[in-house]
Amino acid sequence: MSKTYYDPADLRKFGKITEWSEELGNKFFDYYGKVFEEGALTAREKSLIALAVAHTEQCPYCIDAYTKDGLQRGITKDQMMEAIHVGAAIKSGATLVHGVQMMNKVNKLEM
Amino acid sequence: MATKSLQARNNDLANTQRQLEILSNGIFADGELPTFANKIKETNQFPLRPKRLEILQINLGYMCNQVCAHCHVDAGPDRKEIMTIKTMNQCLDVIKKTEAHTLDLTGGAPEMNPNFRWFVEEASKAGIKDFIVRSNLTIIRANKKYHDLPEFFKKHNIHVVSSMPHWTRGKTDKQRGDGVFDKSIKALQMLNDVGYGIEGSDLKLDLVYNPSGAFLPGDQMALENDFKKALKNDFNIDFNSLFAITNLPISRFLDYLIASENYEDYMFALIEAYNPAAVENVMCTNTISISWDGWLYDCDFNQMLNLKVNSKVKHVSEYNEELLQNRNIIINQHCFGCTAGAGSSCQGVVA
Numbered sequence: 001m002s003k004t005y006y007d008p009a010d011l012r013k014f015g016k017i018t019e020w021s022e023e024l025g026n027k028f029f030d031y032y033g034k035v036f037e038e039g040a041l042t043a044r045e046k047s048l049i050a051l052a053v054a055h056t057e058q059c060p061y062c063i064d065a066y067t068k069d070g071l072q073r074g075i076t077k078d079q080m081m082e083a084i085h086v087g088a089a090i091k092s093g094a095t096l097v098h099g100v101q102m103m104n105k106v107n108k109l110e111m
Numbered sequence: 112m113a114t115k116s117l118q119a120r121n122n123d124l125a126n127t128q129r130q131l132e133i134l135s136n137g138i139f140a141d142g143e144l145p146t147f148a149n150k151i152k153e154t155n156q157f158p159l160r161p162k163r164l165e166i167l168q169i170n171l172g173y174m175c176n177q178v179c180a181h182c183h184v185d186a187g188p189d190r191k192e193i194m195t196i197k198t199m200n201q202c203l204d205v206i207k208k209t210e211a212h213t214l215d216l217t218g219g220a221p222e223m224n225p226n227f228r229w230f231v232e233e234a235s236k237a238g239i240k241d242f243i244v245r246s247n248l249t250i251i252r253a254n255k256k257y258h259d260l261p262e263f264f265k266k267h268n269i270h271v272v273s274s275m276p277h278w279t280r281g282k283t284d285k286q287r288g289d290g291v292f293d294k295s296i297k298a299l300q301m302l303n304d305v306g307y308g309i310e311g312s313d314l315k316l317d318l319v320y321n322p323s324g325a326f327l328p329g330d331q332m333a334l335e336n337d338f339k340k341a342l343k344n345d346f347n348i349d350f351n352s353l354f355a356i357t358n359l360p361i362s363r364f365l366d367y368l369i370a371s372e373n374y375e376d377y378m379f380a381l382i383e384a385y386n387p388a389a390v391e392n393v394m395c396t397n398t399i400s401i402s403w404d405g406w407l408y409d410c411d412f413n414q415m416l417n418l419k420v421n422s423k424v425k426h427v428s429e430y431n432e433e434l435l436q437n438r439n440i441i442i443n444q445h446c447f448g449c450t451a452g453a454g455s456s457c458q459g460v461v462a
Contacts, residue, residue, distance in 0.1 A: 008376075012379055012383070042333075043330075043333070044333065068326050071322070071324060071326045072322065072326050072327055072328065072329040073329040073330075073333065073334075074277065074278075074320075074329060074334055074337050076279060076281075076282070077281075
């Protein structure tokens with residue numbers, strides 16, 4: 001086994017997951033490809049969403065892939081950073097909004 | 112950013128033999144990646160052969176006022192290789208008898224050749240109808256003697272093709288040098304002022320986009336839309352088309368790929384994006400490239416790798432189109448750059 005959990009070179013082997021389950025693997029990649037096609041959203045908008053989600057999911061492969069994808073589409077550094085802040089804002093908001101639950105509980109328990 | 116050519120820096124990669132070794136060793140020697148020859152054999156496209164000759168691309172010299180980080184010519188102010196009148200006259204003899212309908216002038220900055228205008232005028236007399244000049248734009252602003260270039264281009268109905276890596280200052284200057292963006296914008300406005308790139312005008316102004324780093328160009332049409340919107344909104348600039356060109360792993364770009372440890376990933380990316388349909392229309396099948404000193408090549412990239420045409424005829428002084436057209440095109444792993452995705456040529460995508 002390799003000594004680290006993540007190897008950047010593994011990203012290009014992603015397609016090999018079909019080798020151990022061809023049908024499901026192919027279905028996934030068909031779906032994946034379709035999702036990122038130009039639709040009601042542009043491929044560029046989808047790329048930025050993917051970049052933000054890649055960060056909230058903290059997937060190093062996805063971060064590599066969608067940073068490069070963004071550069072290929074001419075997306076600028078500040079646009080990428082803003083997208084990541086959107087993800088970060090939702091992450092922190094999701095934490096903080098649970099504060100209401102805490103407040104509710106305190107109010108319920110305290111006399 | 113470097114301000115000298117690889118050659119002036121005595122960089123190992125100024126040696127074309129060294130570049131070819133790199134492109135044949137490592138991941139290609141151990142079979143991890145297929146060679147270009149093996150790849151095109153899969154679709155019975157080997158050997159690669161020329162089709163009808165359409166374009167003569169003449170390199171008027173490697174001298175340039177810029178030192179771009181990705182330049183496959185390794186051009187710059189320190190490069191003194193310039194086409195002489197003698198070689199130009201030999202080219203004119205070819206222009207008179209060739210089947211090619213387009214003359215594509217490149218460099219370096221072709222306008223820096225002191226006989227550039229004379230050559231254009233003579234080629235025009237010799238019957239060339241379709242002229243392309245690959246202008247880096249900033250040359251128009253570099254010195255007073257170049258300020259009237261837009262008028263000169265217009266007079267000869269020259270199709271101007273200009274590099275513009277991005278619609279923002281930061282990305283442009285990083286690739287092409289400080290101040291290049293502002294000068295390029297000014298030059299584009301001057302070209303618009305004389306009628307270039309304007310709707311209804313037949314003076315054509317196209318832009319070339321090269322990625323500024325170790326990634327491939329995105330969709331040409333989408334990039335063109337982004338460029339058009341931004342240049343119009345920010346600077347009221349119009350142009351006709353955008354050509355998205357892939358950086359080939361040679362010369363300064365190869366040096367960058369290796370130094371930044373992106374070489375292997377870049378080659379994997381090129382091969383992953385390999386498109387046999389693009390092979391069908393690669394530019395070496397309809398172009399002959401002539402160097403400043405009159406040697407003949409399948410393309411500008413082979414010229415920079417010193418891979419002369421595989422023909423009895425190797426120099427413009429002994430030009431014979433029939434013999435030349437009956438040749439096999441010389442290929443190597445850098446060719447994957449022209450066959451990735453929608454393909455890449457001096458006219459943009461090919462598939």
